[in-house]
Amino acid sequence: MSSTIKGIVAYPITPFDRDTGAFDPKTLHTLLDSMISSGVDAIAPLGSTGESAYLDDAEWESVAWETVDYVDRRVPTVVGVSDLTTAGALRRASIAADAGADAMMILPTSYWHLGEQEIREHVSAVADSVDIPTMIYNNPATTGIDMSPEFLVDLVSTVDGITMIKESTGDITRMNRINELSGGTIPFFNGSNPLALQSFSAGASGWCTAAPCLAPEQVVHFWRLLESGDRSGAGAVFDKIEPLLKVLVSRGLPSTVKAGLEFLGVDAGLPRRPLLPLDDNTRTALSDALSVARGVIVAS
Template sequence: MKPLFHGIIAYPVTPFAEHDGSVDLAQLTKLIDKLINDGVHAIAPLGSTGESAYLSDEEWDAVTSASISAVDKRVPIIVGISDLTTKNAIRRAKYAEQAGADAVMVLPVSYWKLSEEEIIRHYSSIGAALSIPIMLYNNPATSGIDLSPELIVRISKAVSNVTMVKESTGDIQRMHRLNQLSNGSLPFYNGSNTLALAALSAGATGWCTATPNLNAALPLALYNAISTGDLAAARQHFFKQLPLLQFIMKGGLPTTIKAGLRLQGFDAGIPRAPLLPLGEKGNDELQTILNGI
């Protein structure tokens, strides 16, 4: 049986209204409809792409509820949870569960450097408050915390509802090691866009990506080719989209994805300050890339 979350897990941006910068829930609903109609296997709001760190608690709650309502059980939905305090991470996780999320994705973030015991306690406290699965998210580039494969497997053994891992360091050896340490029992998901071919080939259960906002067909084609064992086709689909993957990673996901959506006629507003919108040169380069795929 396939896990609840598999394949292409799409990360929508959080649209902001042009006139006052408020969260635009109507546009968010349209974007989620677009992603599901394009064929993605799951929706994951409020990750790094969704500018979760820049939202107030009230805005975060509104985006969570609107996203779950928009998905309307058509595909699974996993809500991103990250906060400096365990208390508010629990609050958000419980809110997501009560609103109808199928799972939460927990990224620990730090100001003071956290010890392994503090990280384990953070996950244990969140897990004890929930009855839905948790995807452990390792992304040191945004969180300031790097979870080793050994620590990740230790957490999964200590917290029963930590049942999957999103690995975003861009190091394929981490995924090999997770598989080795867990004897293949802990599903891992690729969170590094330019590693998609290698990660899926290595047995990643899915690819967590913002790319479908701009082009869902190529990520889906890559996943399907890997699933059917057609490595030649997988390479072809991967290298066709690689310039786009490289561009959005280099330029920052909220900035580049929102610019790309606008180029395609969908207004999701601009990123929230201090992030800046993509400049003219970047827009021209992105348009060329989009025209080429």
């Protein structure tokens, strides 16, 4: 299996009706149209931003089908299939494949600490269960499970279904090490917003980010400048969007992104409890950073 996914991989939130708390597909459509028309390279529902961990099985399935169906192959879709149990992740992988996802992403997560053999057997079973490529995702800040560059590269090298890596520790040396170990042959994606500029210098194939929910044209503009070799121009754009990127990760992404959308006139509802809406100070910082980021002039 192979994948041609690269560039800006946009992570939508899962919108909820503010009054009932139910999944709101209409607002999801609005968000997807905005990101796709702005030029993002892929859509990745049901990650941390999409509150996957807080959805019941029926909700998760609805979001997966709705997203893939509405995107309708305008860009590739990468569906997050992580679950606490292997059986649950296998079920989600099957749904993602049946829905028509182009790829899936798995983040090992567990109540008990998992050893490398447990991680290997868990992700291998899921990746090999369907015929779409898998992105293995490392995010110890949310899971408490940290996979080394050596282990991640070995997984890609030995498990046919795993073809990509998402590295989200915020440590640029990890990305350099992945690139070194694989000789530049394994696609890896940066999942740490503040490292977006550095990660592409380290050889990253793309940037997995929720920022396009709020400033899609500016994020895409940054990537296109880099892709064209204009690092100076990309750096100037990054300086303008960096404050927004930092505020976004200062709290849980569902809380910050949904507050940002509210500033833009899009009601995506409240983050699911126990997550809480932003405090006043963070809302002010977010509003200021969002104004600066969206003030970047994007050439037509």
